[in-house]
Amino acid sequence: MNIRLNGGTVDIKSPPLTSLLTVLREELNVTSPKRGCDQGGCGACTVLVDGTPQRTCLTPVAAVDGAEITTIEGLGDSENLTAVQQSFLHHGAAQCGFCTPSMIIAATAYLDGDGSAEPEAIQEALKGHLCRCTGYQKIISAVSAAATKSEFDLTSMTASPNTVILPGGDT
Amino acid sequence: MSADVMIPYTTEAAIETYGDGADITVIAGGTIVMQLLNYRRMAPERAMLLSKAGMSYVNREGPTYTIGAMTPLSDLIGLAAPLGPCAANVADHEIQYQATIGGNLCAPTPPEHPSGDLQGPLIALRATVRSTGKGGIRRDGVEDFLANKAGRLVLDISFDAPQAGAFRALNRPHTRQFTALAVSGVRSGDKISLAATGAGPTGIRLASAEALAADPAAAAEAALNDVAMRDDSLASAWYRERTFPTLVSAVLIEIQEGS
Numbered sequence: 001m002n003i004r005l006n007g008g009t010v011d012i013k014s015p016p017l018t019s020l021l022t023v024l025r026e027e028l029n030v031t032s033p034k035r036g037c038d039q040g041g042c043g044a045c046t047v048l049v050d051g052t053p054q055r056t057c058l059t060p061v062a063a064v065d066g067a068e069i070t071t072i073e074g075l076g077d078s079e080n081l082t083a084v085q086q087s088f089l090h091h092g093a094a095q096c097g098f099c100t101p102s103m104i105i106a107a108t109a110y111l112d113g114d115g116s117a118e119p120e121a122i123q124e125a126l127k128g129h130l131c132r133c134t135g136y137q138k139i140i141s142a143v144s145a146a147a148t149k150s151e152f153d154l155t156s157m158t159a160s161p162n163t164v165i166l167p168g169g170d171t
Numbered sequence: 172m173s174a175d176v177m178i179p180y181t182t183e184a185a186i187e188t189y190g191d192g193a194d195i196t197v198i199a200g201g202t203i204v205m206q207l208l209n210y211r212r213m214a215p216e217r218a219m220l221l222s223k224a225g226m227s228y229v230n231r232e233g234p235t236y237t238i239g240a241m242t243p244l245s246d247l248i249g250l251a252a253p254l255g256p257c258a259a260n261v262a263d264h265e266i267q268y269q270a271t272i273g274g275n276l277c278a279p280t281p282p283e284h285p286s287g288d289l290q291g292p293l294i295a296l297r298a299t300v301r302s303t304g305k306g307g308i309r310r311d312g313v314e315d316f317l318a319n320k321a322g323r324l325v326l327d328i329s330f331d332a333p334q335a336g337a338f339r340a341l342n343r344p345h346t347r348q349f350t351a352l353a354v355s356g357v358r359s360g361d362k363i364s365l366a367a368t369g370a371g372p373t374g375i376r377l378a379s380a381e382a383l384a385a386d387p388a389a390a391a392e393a394a395l396n397d398v399a400m401r402d403d404s405l406a407s408a409w410y411r412e413r414t415f416p417t418l419v420s421a422v423l424i425e426i427q428e429g430s
Contacts, residue, residue, distance in 0.1 A: 015174070016173075016174075017174055017198075017208060017218060039209065039210070040202055040205075040206065041348055046265055052268050053268070055265050055269060058205040058269060059201055059269070060208075062220055063223075106265070128264060128265050128266065
């Protein structure tokens with residue numbers, strides 16, 4: 001078996017019924033998909049399979065033999081963030097960060113499908129993704145801004161809009 | 172020990188591989204079986220993955236729909252009520268892309284919550300199920316299939332498009348993952364067909380309510396005679412019994428207004 005992972009082809013050695021999540025994290029050391037509930041309920045393990053968001057914890061790796069798998073590592077890097085990643089950064093749409101990769105993956109798929117900037121529509125699109133920190137408002141704001149193709153000058157940001165600057169410069 | 176995994180690439184190969192269904196675990200979309208594997212509640216020696224068997228399609232010839240067993244719920248959402256709205260009510264978008272009509276129809280019912288969301292709509296639609304297994308291929312009504320589904324592999328499901336249909340579900344935030352309680356209704360000619368999900372171990376026809384369908388209030392009360400509510404993690408039997416008549420009457424009123 002093999003998969004095309006973020007643009008490269010990798011061979012899979014795990015048994016065929018191993019979950020794609022386990023293969024990514026434990027065989028391929030791609031740790032952005034998180035093991036949350038391991039039963040499809042929290043969304044933290046979501047990746048794109050041939051462009052469609054899918055729960056890796058519920059996907060036997062043999063079912064995606066030959067498929068294109070995109071994790072957040074395949075979207076952009078620190079020098080070349082996607083619009084959704086920039087917007088998440090600008091809006092401070094992460095607290096502990098556990099749900100952030102899957103939120104960005106799901107939001108990317110939503111916007112690739114011409115999703116609107118309406119908060120209700122975004123809420124519906126992301127309803128399968130749980131944020132343990134309950135930071136939904138900033139996540140929805142970030143996706144909404146990305147939908148309107150807002151641009152952010154991240155290089156000029158001395159701190160994110162949500163960062164408190166303490167005396168002495170510590171944050 | 173890892174399982175022997177077979178991956179058929181055609182429906183015919185799936186039928187041959189399945190054989191009489193003895194000692195083989197079928198994995199369709201994976202949303203049910205993979206949970207059991209992850210938690211080591213299941214350790215199959217032989218498994219068949221259907222993901223590449225070409226059984227995902229929605230065909231329509233005249234009034235008759237035929238839906239392949241591996242068709243994901245996301246492909247059903249555009250269909251008329253009750254099936255389309257029921258598919259849209261299941262879990263979330265990622266699960267809808269992954270879960271299949273065949274897997275959902277065959278979902279076992281654990282004690283902690285109802286399952287088999289689509290059973291109610293398919294009973295209301297008087298759908299038939301083509302399956303294979305011991306004795307070969309056969310076609311059954313959904314209720315008969317559910318009563319004798321052990322050792323059967325669903326191939327496809329057929330039903331006629333209804334003249335009017337409706338779907339109502341108990342809609343509370345914590346019930347998103349599972350259909351806690353739902354009622355489906357269909358009108359075809361003078362005949363009204365009603366069924367419920369979450370009101371018993373499987374989907375169930377509401378025969379008493381069907382007999383009184385012309386009077387939604389009376390039918391809603393009579394429907395309680397058709398079901399066996401139980402307590403589970405999503406709702407109590409007490410709560411279900413009090414909300415159920417509202418769903419039944421709403422479905423009947425919508426069917427009447429839509430015809």
